[in-house]
Amino acid sequence: MSNNVKQDAKQNYLCEEVPPFTIATAMEEASRCLLCLDAPCSQDCPAGTNPGDFIRAIRFRNFKGAAEIIRTNNVLGGICARVCPYEVLCEKGCSRTGIDKPIQIGRLQRFATDYEKASGFKPLKKVEATKEKIAMIGSGPASLTCAAELAQKGYKVTIFEEKAKAGGVLSYGVVPARLPQYIVDEEVALIKDLGVEIVLNTKIGKDKTIKDLKAEGYKAFFIGAGIQAPKILDIPGTDLDGVTNAVEYLGSAKPSNGDIEPGSKVVVIGGGDVAMDCATTARLLGSEKVMILYRRTREEAPAHKIEMNYVESLGVHFHYGFTPAEIVGTNGKVTGIKGTGFRDGSTIHLECDKVVFAIGQMPDASVKDISDVSISPKNTIIADEETDCRTDIPYIFAGGDVVSGGKTVVQAVAVGKRAADSIDTYISKEAK
Amino acid sequence: MNKRKHADLSVDFLGFKCENPFFLSSSPVAATYEMCSKFLEAGGGGVVFKTIGTYIPDECSPRFDHVRKEGQPFLGFKNMEQISDHPYKENLYYLKKLKEDYPTKCLIVSIMGSNEEDWTRLAKDVTEAGADIIECNFSCPQMTQENMGSDVGASVDLIDAFTKATLKGTNIPVMLKMTPNIEKMEVPATAAIKAGGHAIAAINTIKAITHIDLDLMTALPVVNGKSSISGYSGAAAKPIALRFIANMKQDDYLKDIPISGMGGIETWEDCAEFISLGCKNLQFTTSVMQYGYRIVEDMISGLSIWMEEKGYKSIDDFCGKALANIVPADNLERDFKVYPKIDYDKCVSCGRCYISCFDGAHQAITWDVENRKVEIDEDKCVGCQLCLHVCPVANCITPGKVVFKPKDQFGLGSEAKYVEARSGDRNITVGQYDE
Numbered sequence: 001m002s003n004n005v006k007q008d009a010k011q012n013y014l015c016e017e018v019p020p021f022t023i024a025t026a027m028e029e030a031s032r033c034l035l036c037l038d039a040p041c042s043q044d045c046p047a048g049t050n051p052g053d054f055i056r057a058i059r060f061r062n063f064k065g066a067a068e069i070i071r072t073n074n075v076l077g078g079i080c081a082r083v084c085p086y087e088v089l090c091e092k093g094c095s096r097t098g099i100d101k102p103i104q105i106g107r108l109q110r111f112a113t114d115y116e117k118a119s120g121f122k123p124l125k126k127v128e129a130t131k132e133k134i135a136m137i138g139s140g141p142a143s144l145t146c147a148a149e150l151a152q153k154g155y156k157v158t159i160f161e162e163k164a165k166a167g168g169v170l171s172y173g174v175v176p177a178r179l180p181q182y183i184v185d186e187e188v189a190l191i192k193d194l195g196v197e198i199v200l201n202t203k204i205g206k207d208k209t210i211k212d213l214k215a216e217g218y219k220a221f222f223i224g225a226g227i228q229a230p231k232i233l234d235i236p237g238t239d240l241d242g243v244t245n246a247v248e249y250l251g252s253a254k255p256s257n258g259d260i261e262p263g264s265k266v267v268v269i270g271g272g273d274v275a276m277d278c279a280t281t282a283r284l285l286g287s288e289k290v291m292i293l294y295r296r297t298r299e300e301a302p303a304h305k306i307e308m309n310y311v312e313s314l315g316v317h318f319h320y321g322f323t324p325a326e327i328v329g330t331n332g333k334v335t336g337i338k339g340t341g342f343r344d345g346s347t348i349h350l351e352c353d354k355v356v357f358a359i360g361q362m363p364d365a366s367v368k369d370i371s372d373v374s375i376s377p378k379n380t381i382i383a384d385e386e387t388d389c390r391t392d393i394p395y396i397f398a399g400g401d402v403v404s405g406g407k408t409v410v411q412a413v414a415v416g417k418r419a420a421d422s423i424d425t426y427i428s429k430e431a432k
Numbered sequence: 433m434n435k436r437k438h439a440d441l442s443v444d445f446l447g448f449k450c451e452n453p454f455f456l457s458s459s460p461v462a463a464t465y466e467m468c469s470k471f472l473e474a475g476g477g478g479v480v481f482k483t484i485g486t487y488i489p490d491e492c493s494p495r496f497d498h499v500r501k502e503g504q505p506f507l508g509f510k511n512m513e514q515i516s517d518h519p520y521k522e523n524l525y526y527l528k529k530l531k532e533d534y535p536t537k538c539l540i541v542s543i544m545g546s547n548e549e550d551w552t553r554l555a556k557d558v559t560e561a562g563a564d565i566i567e568c569n570f571s572c573p574q575m576t577q578e579n580m581g582s583d584v585g586a587s588v589d590l591i592d593a594f595t596k597a598t599l600k601g602t603n604i605p606v607m608l609k610m611t612p613n614i615e616k617m618e619v620p621a622t623a624a625i626k627a628g629g630h631a632i633a634a635i636n637t638i639k640a641i642t643h644i645d646l647d648l649m650t651a652l653p654v655v656n657g658k659s660s661i662s663g664y665s666g667a668a669a670k671p672i673a674l675r676f677i678a679n680m681k682q683d684d685y686l687k688d689i690p691i692s693g694m695g696g697i698e699t700w701e702d703c704a705e706f707i708s709l710g711c712k713n714l715q716f717t718t719s720v721m722q723y724g725y726r727i728v729e730d731m732i733s734g735l736s737i738w739m740e741e742k743g744y745k746s747i748d749d750f751c752g753k754a755l756a757n758i759v760p761a762d763n764l765e766r767d768f769k770v771y772p773k774i775d776y777d778k779c780v781s782c783g784r785c786y787i788s789c790f791d792g793a794h795q796a797i798t799w800d801v802e803n804r805k806v807e808i809d810e811d812k813c814v815g816c817q818l819c820l821h822v823c824p825v826a827n828c829i830t831p832g833k834v835v836f837k838p839k840d841q842f843g844l845g846s847e848a849k850y851v852e853a854r855s856g857d858r859n860i861t862v863g864q865y866d867e
Contacts, residue, residue, distance in 0.1 A: 022826035031504070034721060053435065053729075058728060060699045062734030065435055072436075121737070 022301030140168025142400030143224035147418025162203035205369030238328025242334030263354025270358035271301035339428035435466030457715035458542030472606035478538030540632030555601030571611035571636030585611035637663025670696030700734030710752035773832025785819035
């Protein structure tokens with residue numbers, strides 16, 4: 001592969017796949033909106049976004065007002081605009097579908113938040129921190145949202161992140177073609193501007209403990225540590241050079257701006273959005289042939305169909321109905337993978353030099369070191385993130401993937417908001 | 433509510449401290465207590481209650497039509513409705529209840545009589561019912577009776593008589609609503625003020641025919657095979673409204689008279705435009721008919737965000753600020769021209785600028801057939817910027833280099849050359865184009 005081609009490939013990897021709207025094209029799209037009476041779009045967002053209101057603001061050329069509607073409800077509005085599965089959320093009930101096709105709500109949300117940034121408009125004002133100190137453990141979307149909400153209520157919030165960059169899955173998972181790193185950095189900066197302090201390279205339970213933090217005056221904790229431990233199948237050959245997993249593959253590609261060896265023939269195992277992200281990464285970074293091996297059917301794959309369509313459009317081969325049986329290699333290096341039929345006796349043998357497991361993640365065993373809260377056999381923290389995010393220790397709250405085992409970014413945002421309310425209630429009623 | 437007010441929008445209009453200048457105009461959108469109440473709850477500063485007369489009109493059906501261009505509906509809107517069709521006593525009851533329930537909101541009541549006694553009686557009754565201000569409707573273009581409607585607005589004598597008759601029945605401020613179906617609005621407006629009126633409302637609808645039904649060979653809407661010329665409003669009316677208002681605000685006699693502006697107002701930007709020409713009160717109907725009272729939310733949010741960013745503390749800070757810069761055509765500087773600049777990274781090679789420049793301007797754009805590329809011929813270009821207006825790509829054609837014309841450009845045998853201007857020499861923006 002020549003240097004030039006590689007350079008282009010990296011460009012593809014780093015550039016956002018969907019182009020932005022200009023004012024003119026955003027107005028065209030907003031004019032398609034029927035501004036319908038009960039705005040079904042506004043009833044389907046886990047985070048409570050109100051597209052009916054912000055699209056109407058765009059339609060009446062109140063672009064900054066639109067940004068304000070989005071941002072005051074969801075501090076990660078620009079991120080969600082890019083990573084949300086709209087087709088199953090806000091766009092699903094769009095009345096315009098009765099005429100032709102739904103309004104591109106995500107793209108309009110992206111337009112409004114882009115406009116906000118370009119014009120220097122700041123819908124969120126810093127609130128003086130006069131209340132108690134609260135700590136967030138982990139800096140993924142749930143923690144970031146919870147931190148911003150608490151800072152807006154006047155709390156002194158600190159986020160502790162074990163890695164070198166804030167953002168969790170946003171910085172170490174989602175491919176730049178869907179979510180460029182600068183967008184994550186900008187929204188993290190926006191949260192810092194609200195008074196939230198972010199301490200990087202600090203793992204709670206190792207570098208510092210909750211006990212230490214309590215001694216420093218922190219009154220409540222939100223654990224949003226995410227899920228970093230990859231699931232690997234127990235089959236022969238997983239120790240071969242060239243076998244990796246999604247956490248490692250995506251987590252080294254994004255922070256290095258794609259400076260990895262993606263493999264020339266890559267097999268991704270799994271049928272979820274993370275598997276799609278792995279396949280996208282490989283393909284955009286120039287892998288010659290990328291294959292997805294998934295044991296069930298296309299219809300059963302948990303990945304959002306819009307993502308699967310995109311991955312298919314990149315020329316990725318899908319092999320449905322096979323379970324990996326053995327990874328084969330020579331001289332300690334991967335040369336292929338063998339699979340057997342999940343529901344029949346078929347066999348498959350794919351040649352490859354890279355195998356990426358993307359069959360799910362779970363919380364790291366070190367989640368036990370963070371605190372003494374009850375933990376399920378799957379290492380997830382036991383808390384009801386649909387209500388108050390409380391654990392069995394009154395001052396410790398938890399939510400996001402470390403509780404659910406893996407959901408979408410917008411669901412994490414919703415949990416972060418609920419956790420902030422719950423912590424506020426706890427501090428004002430119980431902690432005094 | 434996540435649409436917030438970022439600046440003080442309150443404004444004194446005829447002695448009434450309005451929380452903002454956004455009012456429903458006298459029309460079907462402000463015809464009952466329930467309607468006005470819903471608008472006031474949505475955030476409106478007040479209403480102009482639909483014109484009350486001394487009789488109930490017999491309305492036709494259907495009564496509306498609208499103009500579209502390339503798929504956009506409601507560019508202009510035609511209506512054939514007349515004054516309120518609710519019983520007189522019911523209307524007075526609505527007024528009383530509105531004032532009782534919304535004492536801080538401004539209640540303007542539109543009235544229309546057919547003779548002086550009518551006007552006096554109407555003024556007296558609506559004042560007693562709780563009106564804060566009266567608006568005399570001198571301008572409805574679809575009235576079926578003589579001495580009513582836009583014919584009044586065109587007659588200085590009737591304006592004088594009816595204004596005086598109205599004032600006889602009341603002690604609250606009286607505003608006169610003008611028809612645009614004349615050449616100079618300054619004439620009837622002056623007559624109204626000289627007769628004792630306190631303010632002008634402008635503009636009422638424009639007499640129009642929107643479409644012809646080519647099968648039935650009549651205008652739209654078709655009322656059993658026939659139709660009428662009647663009032664036209666909406667976005668298409670805004671430029672006409674703005675010019676009448678500027679003319680009045682620049683008139684020596686009228687310049688300090690408060691004006692309630694209306695005509696095609698839909699967005700906060702429209703509102704800001706009317707205010708920049710000196711209006712302290714704004715009315716709208718067509719946009720509400722299309723989208724509902726909720727449009728006022730984005731007027732409040734959008735205008736106040738803009739004011740906050742501009743550093744305007746109140747409406748008064750920019751009210752009338754554009755008037756000084758609207759000058760007679762012979763006062764414009766004509767010693768320079770602005771070339772358009774094409775951004776070839778953005779150009780999609782549609783050739784629309786070439787077509788418009790050749791067929792509609794000065795043949796100053798060339799088309800390279802092989803490479804599908806347009807180029808400006810600076811020798812021929814006069815800087816009219818038609819190309820910029822037709823270009824469909826955001827920010828592709830923008831105002832570029834400014835050059836001063838040769839001093840004796842029309843001199844015979846002149847060798848004078850165009851001289852490029854330094855930045856800041858001329859302040860130019862061409863139209864409203866979206867970046």
